[in-house]
Amino acid sequence: MAGGPAGWISVLIPAALFAYFLGFVPAVSDGDVILLATEWVPSLDIRLSVMIDGLSLTFALLITGIGTLVTLYSTKYLGSHPEYPRFVLYLMAFMVGMLGLTLSDNLLALFVFWEVTTISSYLLIGFNSDSAKSRRSALQALLVTGTGGLALLAGMILLGNVAGSFELSVILQQGDMIRAHPLYVPIVILFLAGAFTKSAQFPFHFWLPNAMAAPTPVSAYLHSATMVKAGIYLMARMNPGLGGTDLWFWTLVIAGGFTTVFASVLALRQTDIKQVLAYTTLMALGALTLFIGAGTSDAIKAAMLFLVVHSLYKAALFLMIGVVDHATGTREVGVLRGLARKMPLTFVAAALAAISMAGIPPFIGFIGKEFLYKAGLGLEQGSLWVTGTIFAASALMFVAAGIVALRPFLGKLADTPKPAHEGPMVMVIGPLILAVLGLFFGLFPDTIEAWLVAPGTWAVYGSPDVSVDLYLFREVNAAFILSMVTFATGVVIYVFHRSLRDALGRLFAANPIKFDPGWDRVLDGLKALAGWQTRILQSGVLQRYLFVVFATLAIGIGGTIWTKDALNFRLDLAAELDGLLFKHWAVLVFIIAGALLTAYTRSRMTAIAALGVVGIGVALIFIMFSAPDVAITQLLVETLVVVLVAVAMLKLPHLDPVGTKDRRPWHAVLAVAVGVCVTAVLVAVLQGDIDRRLTDYFEVTSWPEAYGRNIVNVILVDFRALDTFGEIAVVVIAALSAYALLRGTHYKGRKPDTAEDET
């Protein structure tokens, strides 16, 4: 097999997983919900818990099943690419993320996997990293879905707090409580922001067509069959918990319906077949949103069926166009003609998938469309809107199917950049299997009903009391008649579709609202904002930074004291002054005078002397209040400081350049404010009771356990020896660094000009 070990491993893994998940089908189709859990981050209440019900199993089978075919296809499509192993790695990472997302029972774990898919999608869209267009599309997809992801996280946290648990199986039981909660509206908005960006609903749709810059297997897998359906999955999953309100109904129905029609009209405009498929994917996502929003049991049933149907035919068509592109070197509808004879197998796959997409019996696409109509007609509110959008979209899908599968293959063979030839078997087999499955399920709808659609519907609807009964044809009813009208309309539009495309092109050229250039403007604005904000905050001037730091400190402490009313005790100054000796007075006055003088003076020598006074005053306080060891250290250090400063002064200039003064009233105001705050905090501390437990412990254990009579020394060298060791290390490092700095000054004669050379 092409692609070496990376190739066959990448095919084997999804194939094995697919087989594994198939094993759950019997239990789940009986209505069982399988829950498995292990603790992951217990302190944050994050559990790696797995819930397998109809909905997650449907997704798991689609992910692994289509994943197998797509990886098989990639071995040939990209197998000779020098970066193929990297591609496989990203693809596998994506698959893990997607499986985790759909199987996870814990909201926070779900979010982690959600982001894994976002990031792997970014890497895969930007796989052709030497193309600027790829990089831009990748970044756009990342930013749009990533922003939605953040909103989703906020929504999940709110929901978790409201429900008291992050386990979906617990949350979904509490739907009535959640819907009545005051935070319900923000939760829904945040969840939908995540789902709509991920599933490219209008107005966040613009990233998906751009994402088609990715290699074709990626488009087929991520941007059609699986990842973009993560948003759909989320809405379906949350439906029992969040759905059923007017807000949910109208938001989903309007956004979904609008996306559906908008995307199917845009699909007709495209000439690149891959872009046609991209827009019909948008249409399908819109329809799924629409029907999950509609929320009746029929609508959910239709949505679940359409989910599977769409994944089958759309993945097949994407892979098919990849084969055509590979074989002919182009994807333009205007160029491709008459490929059927040269590429018979590809044509069969394309035709079968397209018939399903057009909704023609006896394919599963027909049943899907029939159930969409039936559900739409049965709605109590918004029936006309839902049925109307689905009618328009189905007719246009019919046309799109014709454009994709009829025109390129029928007629006379046209010249293409490369001479047309049948694609290799590993590439054709995938689309063929998917397309044939569409026919199989159409002929035997009972199979897919029992395996996937019925259990899925139960999970989304939130109760297993819904009977699901799929059938190809039973009677001539409103839905059937509507189908026939759809075909007629589709045929008429197909006949005129080329002139319609030109007209649409002119119409869109005249439209002033463009999302893609608008995106660029948003990004430019963001950069300008960031630049402006950085210039404001990052002045590069030390004084301003320090001012901000100290002001924040003063406001933070002062504000807290003020709002918490922390100083509501009476200070007994008279008792404080009573019994104060001369030595106490003297020390206090010396220290305060020394501090103020240091701040005030313009003379270096005065400052050094004043600092010395403060230091010795502090040492005296230590002596007076029974801390002889501390006092000795303080005296020693203070002497060293004065000596060091004095030595340094010999080589340093005066404090203020000649003719300038250092008077800064605003700084003084701030300084006083900080000082007042510190005093206030200390006074508040002194008012409280002291906790002497540690001191008591040291006092009674100092001799019996450490054989030392000086408790302070015992603490330093015994109880907190590691701390002291760290202290010594700090001093050594400081000394070494200072030495290195001093050594660096040994180039005499060219000292100040080095700076000028560099600036």
Add this chain to the structure above:
Amino acid sequence: MELLIAIMVGVLVAASVYLMLARNVLRFLFGLILISNAANLLIFVSGRLTAEAPPLIPEGADAPLELVANALPQALVLTAIVIGFGLFAFALMLVYRGYQSLGTLMSDEMRLAEPKEDGQ
């Protein structure tokens, strides 16, 4: 006395903040010395003051016989003094070396890493 020392600590902090906000980095250094003194006193005083009773255990006893000064803040302050000195010595050398290379002590003129851009 505790209350008065609290006020004095406030004065020390105010003086050091004023110094640290100065343009001249040498004043910043003076502020650094003052603020470490203020911080040490703050820790010391919050352990409460006890006059003339150092935390020592007399010969023959297993523990102090009467109330002695709180040993814990003393140990912490002792460590803090030494660390503060290390910090100060390093900062002083940095200032010294900065002056050697850049020829200025004004913090807003030390812009080797971030030269002024146009329009600033």
